[in-house]
Amino acid sequence: MSETPRDPYADRYDDAEPGDGLRDEPTTPVAATPDDERLRADDSPASARAAVVREAPPAAADDDEYQWHTGLNRPTGVADAVEFIDVHKAFGRNKILRGLNMGLPEGKISMILGPSGTGKSVCIKHMVGLLYPDEGDVLVHGESVPNMTDDELFDMRKRFGVLFQDGALFGSMNLIDNVAFPLRQHTDKSEDEILDIVRRRLDEVGLGSAHDKMPNELSGGMRKRAGFARALVLDPNIVLFDEPDSGLDPVRTALLCELIQEIHEENGGCYTVITHDIMSARRVAEFISVLWKGRIVESGPAEELFNSENAFVRQFLSGESQGPLGME
Amino acid sequence: MAGWFALPREWISSFGEIAKFSGKILGQVYSLRVLHFFGETLRQCGVLILGSTLVIWGLVFIVGLQCGIEGAYFTRAQGAPAYAGVFAAWCDLREIVPYGFGYMMSAKVGTGIVAELGSMRISDEIDALEVMGIDSVLFLCATRLLAAWLVLPFMYMAAVGAGFFASYLAVVQQIGEVSSGGFSLIFWMFQNPPDLLYSVIKGMVMATAIVLVGCYYGYHAGGGPVGVGTATAKSMVMNIVLVHLIGMLGTQVFWGANPRAPIGG
Numbered sequence: 001m002s003e004t005p006r007d008p009y010a011d012r013y014d015d016a017e018p019g020d021g022l023r024d025e026p027t028t029p030v031a032a033t034p035d036d037e038r039l040r041a042d043d044s045p046a047s048a049r050a051a052v053v054r055e056a057p058p059a060a061a062d063d064d065e066y067q068w069h070t071g072l073n074r075p076t077g078v079a080d081a082v083e084f085i086d087v088h089k090a091f092g093r094n095k096i097l098r099g100l101n102m103g104l105p106e107g108k109i110s111m112i113l114g115p116s117g118t119g120k121s122v123c124i125k126h127m128v129g130l131l132y133p134d135e136g137d138v139l140v141h142g143e144s145v146p147n148m149t150d151d152e153l154f155d156m157r158k159r160f161g162v163l164f165q166d167g168a169l170f171g172s173m174n175l176i177d178n179v180a181f182p183l184r185q186h187t188d189k190s191e192d193e194i195l196d197i198v199r200r201r202l203d204e205v206g207l208g209s210a211h212d213k214m215p216n217e218l219s220g221g222m223r224k225r226a227g228f229a230r231a232l233v234l235d236p237n238i239v240l241f242d243e244p245d246s247g248l249d250p251v252r253t254a255l256l257c258e259l260i261q262e263i264h265e266e267n268g269g270c271y272t273v274i275t276h277d278i279m280s281a282r283r284v285a286e287f288i289s290v291l292w293k294g295r296i297v298e299s300g301p302a303e304e305l306f307n308s309e310n311a312f313v314r315q316f317l318s319g320e321s322q323g324p325l326g327m328e
Numbered sequence: 329m330a331g332w333f334a335l336p337r338e339w340i341s342s343f344g345e346i347a348k349f350s351g352k353i354l355g356q357v358y359s360l361r362v363l364h365f366f367g368e369t370l371r372q373c374g375v376l377i378l379g380s381t382l383v384i385w386g387l388v389f390i391v392g393l394q395c396g397i398e399g400a401y402f403t404r405a406q407g408a409p410a411y412a413g414v415f416a417a418w419c420d421l422r423e424i425v426p427y428g429f430g431y432m433m434s435a436k437v438g439t440g441i442v443a444e445l446g447s448m449r450i451s452d453e454i455d456a457l458e459v460m461g462i463d464s465v466l467f468l469c470a471t472r473l474l475a476a477w478l479v480l481p482f483m484y485m486a487a488v489g490a491g492f493f494a495s496y497l498a499v500v501q502q503i504g505e506v507s508s509g510g511f512s513l514i515f516w517m518f519q520n521p522p523d524l525l526y527s528v529i530k531g532m533v534m535a536t537a538i539v540l541v542g543c544y545y546g547y548h549a550g551g552g553p554v555g556v557g558t559a560t561a562k563s564m565v566m567n568i569v570l571v572h573l574i575g576m577l578g579t580q581v582f583w584g585a586n587p588r589a590p591i592g593g
Contacts, residue, residue, distance in 0.1 A: 128459045150463075157461040168456035171447070182460045 069292070070310060073103070073299050076287060080139075081106040081238055081270035082127050087136035089122060089294075096122050097133070098294035104287070109264055109271045111281050111302075113316065114291035120274040121165075123291070124240050127272075128160050129153045140238070158186055161236035165243050167227030169215040175202065176211040179230045186234060201229040205259065220247045225256070232263060241273040245280050257283040278319050282306070290316060349465075349547070350540040356463075356470040357477075365471050372475035376437065381483055384432045385490045391428045392491030395419035396498025400505060409505040413515030414589075416495035421519055421527050422583060423575070425491045429484055430534040430571035434564060437535075438542040441472060442563045445546025446556035454547070469543040476539045477532070484531040488524065517590055523582075530578035537570045 080103035089097040096119040104110045112120050125131040126138045129145045138145045140156060148156060169178045179198045183189060189197075202208050205225040215223060224244060231239055241260065245253040261284050264271050275281065281288060281302070288306075289299035290313050298305060298313050306317055314320075356362050362369065399415025445468060448454050457464040492515075500508050545563040549556045 125455070130455055130458055154461040154463065157459050160459055162456070162459045164452040164456060166451060168452035170453055170456075171451075185460065185462055 069295050069297050073101075073296070076105045076108065076301060078105045078107055080104060081141060082272070083139040084123070084126070085137045085139065087126065087133040087138060089119070089126070089131065089133050096294055097126075100136070100291075100295055102289050102291075102296050102299065104270055104272050104289075106270050107268055108286040109260065109273065109284050110287040110289065111273045111275060111285040112289050112291055113276060113278075113281055114297075115316070116276065118292050119294050120291055121242055124162065124242055124272075124274060127238075127240065128157055128162060158234065159237045161231030161234065161239040163224070163227045163231045163239070163241045163244055165246060166220065167215070167223035169218075169223055169226055169230070171215055174212050174214050175207060175218070175226050178215070178226060179233055182230065182234050197233060198229075201233050202226075204263070205229045221249075221252050224248065225259075228256075228259070232267070235267060237269045239269060239271045241271070241275075243275055244273060245275055245277045250279070253277065253280060254283065260284055278317055281317070288317075292316075346541065346544045349544045352465060353469045353473055353540060353543060356466050357474050361466060362470040362474050365467050368467060369471040369474050369478070372472050373479045376475055376479045377483075379440070380432070380436050381486075383436055384429060384483060385487050387432045388425055388428045388487040389490045389494045391424045392416075392420055392494030393498045395424050395491070396495035397503065399495070400499045400503040404505060410510050411514055412499045412503075412506055413511045413513070414518045416492075416499060416511075417515050417518040420491040420495055421488060421523055422579065425484075425488050426527060426530040426534060426578070427571065427575055428491075429487055429531050430538070430575065431568070433535055433538045434567035434571060437476075438538040438563055438567045439560050441539065441542030442546040442549070442560045443556060445469075445543065446549030446559050449547065449549050450552055450556060465547070469540075469547060472543060473536065473539050476535050480535045481528055481532060484528055484535075485524070488527065520588070523588060526578070526582035530574065530582070533578070534571050534574050537574060538567050541566050541570065 082104040084097075084100045084102040087097050087100040088095070100119070100123070102112075102123070112123060114120055122131060126133060127140065127145070129148065132146045137147075140159075143152075143156065145153070145156070169175075170181065173181065176195070176198055179201055180194050183194045183197060187194075199208065199211065202211055205228050207222060207225055207229065210218065210222065215226070218226065224247075228241075228244070231241075244256055244260070248256065257280050260271065260273065273280070273284065285302040287300070288302050290297040290305065292312065298308055298310050305313060308314055308317070396412070396416050399419060400409065400412040402415060403409050403412045445454070448468070454464045454468070457467060496508075496511065496515075499506060500511050541563050545559040545566075546556075549559040551558070
C-alpha cells in the first residue's frame with residue numbers, strides 16, 4: 001500500500017466552514033453512552049445486528065449537536081458485509097467521522113444518505129483502505145481493514161468494485177482497455193475471453209458501440225457508465241457507487257438505477273450507493289443509513305426509514321426546507 | 329526564535345518525505361517487482377523516446393555550437409586557435425551536455441510526470457488503481473524510473489554525439505581557423521572513455537533525481553488543478569537545484585582531484 005507522507009485528501013476539506021459538519025468549533029469529546037457500548041458489542045461480523053433503540057439523545061451531546069442522532073439500527077436479518085465500529089477520522093482540525101457505527105448488510109442494495117460534506121465519500125475510502133481511521137475499526141467480511149498487510153489489502157480489494165464520481169477512467173486508454181484492465185491484471189484469461197467479457201459488460205451499460213473511444217471523447221454520463229462496467233468486470237462481492245447520479249439528467253439517473261438493480265439481481269452481493277438524491281433512494285434502496293455530522297442518525301430497511309418518526313430523517317427523506325437541517 | 333527554524337525544518341521534513349518515497353520506488357525497481365508491469369514500462373519507454381529525444385538532442389546541439397564558438401574565439405585570443413578542441417571537449421562532455429540534458433529533462437520529462445500523475449490523482453485515477461488491487465506506486469512510478477534507466481543512457485550518449493558534432497561544425501566549418509584533423513587531434517587527446525562514463529553517470533544521476541522528484545510531487549498532488557500547477561512549479565525548482573548540485577558534485581568527484589588532462593607529460 002502506498003504510504004502518503006502528506007494526505008492528498010486533506011485539502012478537499014480545507015474550505016469547510018464552522019457548522020457544516022466538516023470543521024469543528026473547539027469541542028469536548030462526546031462521551032460514549034451505554035448505547036454506544038451496546039452498538040459496539042453488537043458489531044459481530046458473524047451475526048446480524050439486533051435493533052438498538054435509543055429513547056433519549058446522547059447525554060454528552062454538546063449544544064444538542066447530536067440530538068437527532070438516535071443511532072437506531074433496525075434489523076435486517078442478514079449479516080453485515082462491511083462494518084464501521086466507532087470510527088473517527090479528522091483531516092487536520094476538521095473532524096469528518098466522529099464515532100461512526102454503521103453496518104452494510106450482505107446481499108442488499110444499501111444507500112448512505114446525508115447532506116453534502118458529511119463524510120459519505122470518506123466512508124467509501126475507509127472501506128477499501130484508501131484512508132485509515134484515526135480511531136475505531138472497519139471490518140470487511142469480518143476482517144479488519146486497518147490491520148491488513150499490504151498484500152492482504154490488495155487481495156481484499158479484488159473483492160471490491162468502485163464507481164467513482166466521474167468514472168475515474170484512465171485517460172491514456174480507450175474504453176475497451178479501461179474495462180479490460182482489471183481482467184488483464186488479475187486473471188489468466190485469454191485475450192479473446194477478456195474481450196468477450198468486456199464487450200458484454202459494455203453492452204449492458206449501453207456503450208457497446210463506443211468501445212474504441214477515449215475517455216475525453218465521452219460525456220459525463222457515458223464515463224460514469226463505463227466506470228460502472230469496469231467496476232463490475234471482476235464480478236466483485238461488494239460494489240460501491242460514489243454519487244452515481246451526480247451530473248446526470250433525471251431519465252439517465254432512472255436508467256442507471258434500473259441498471260444497478262438488474263445487475264444486483266443477477267450477481268447479488270453487497271451494493272452500496274452514496275447519494276443525496278432521494279428519488280434514487282426511493283427507486284433502488286433496500287437498506288438506508290442516514291449520515292450527518294460524522295455519525296449515523298438512523299439506519300434500517302428502506303421502507304421503515306421512509307416512515308421514520310425522526311424529524312431529521314423525515315425532513316431529509318422528504319426534501320423539505322423546514323426541519324433540523326438548515327443552510328448553516 | 330522558533331520562527332527562524334520553521335522554514336529549514338519544513339525543508340528537511342520535505343526532503344525526508346521525498347527520500348522515503350524515492351527509497352520505496354528504488355526498492356521496487358531493484359527487487360524486480362516492477363517487471364510485473366513490464367508492458368507499462370515499455371510504454372513509458374516509448375513515451376520517453378517519442379516525446380523527449382528530439383528536444384533534448386536539439387538543445388544539446390545548440391549548446392554544443394555555443395561551446396565551439398566560445399572555445400574558438402577564446403583560444404584565438406590566447407594565440408592558440410588550434411587548441412579550440414580542448415575547450416570543446418571539456419565544455420561539451422563534462423559540463424554543458426549534462427546540464428543541458430538536466431534542464432530539458434526537468435522541463436519536459438519531470439514536469440510532464442508531475443502533471444500526468446497529478447491529474448490522475450485529482451481525477452481519482454490513482455485511487456481507482458488502488459481499489460483494483462494494484463500497487464499504484466509500482467505501476468506509475470517504478471515503471472517510469474525503470475523506463476528512464478532503459479532509455480536515457482542511449483539517449484544521453486547520442487546527445488553527447490550531437491554536442492560534439494555541433495562543436496565541430498562551429499570550430500572547423502564556421503570559424504575555420506583549425507583544420508578538421510587538427511581539431512580532432514586535440515579534441516580526442518583531451519578526453520578518453522572514462523570521461524564519457526563519468527559524464528553518463530552525471531547525466532543518469534540527474535535523470536534519476538528528476539524522475540523521482542516528478543513522481544513524488546505528482547503522486548502527492550492535491551487541491552485540484554491549482555494544486556497540480558503548484559506541484560509542477562515546485563518540482564521544477566527542486567529539479568533545477570538538484571541538477572546544479574549533482575553537476576557540481578560530479579565535477580568535484582570525477583575531475584576535481586585529477587583533471588585528466590595530458591598537460592606536462
